[in-house]
Amino acid sequence: MELKLADKKSELLEILRIQKENQSSNLSIDSANTNGFVTVTHSYEMIEKMNSRAKQVIAKMDDQVIGYALVMLKEFEDLIPVLIPMFETFKKIEYNGQKLDQLNYYVMGQICVQDHFKRKGIFKKLYEKHKEEYSKLYDYCVTEVSSSNLPSMLAHEKLGFKTIYTFTDQTDTWNILLWDWN
Structure with missing residues (x-):
């Protein structure tokens, strides 16, 4: 498996394919509760614009995108x-006594791994690549994260995210x- 920053149109299109497959509206309730889901839908123009300012983190296997974590x-x-x-x-809440909006942060816009690659540590590796590139x-x-997306909540907490x-x-x-x- 290769972790990298997206630099090809085909990689951005593959992100959108995985996103569509994992949209909450396209999943059964059982699948969403077990494997998690994504909520936001991006157009190609949106993802390209985001990628032009900060490259998206992807996981590839056999030259195919199998997971992504958007910046x-x-x-x-x-x-x-x-x-x-x-x-x-973000403009209203505080972290360590400062308005969040005033801190030096970026948003991890969405993370998703193809179903048959889940529970293999790819989620963690995508975030480690984020940290390597953007810290x-x-x-x-x-x-x-949606409160109804328990798999995602647990995975983020395990990695070190705090609510x-x-x-x-x-x-x-x-x-x-x-x-x-x-």
């Missing part, structure tokens, strides 16, 4: 309408998780 910089807070409440919340530039990695805030919007109850690299 979403603060500057893209208006790119995906469903994520605007998350970014607005030189940022102090924190922040993400948001720093929970809120409910029109779509779900969300946990804002922070990985402190200091």
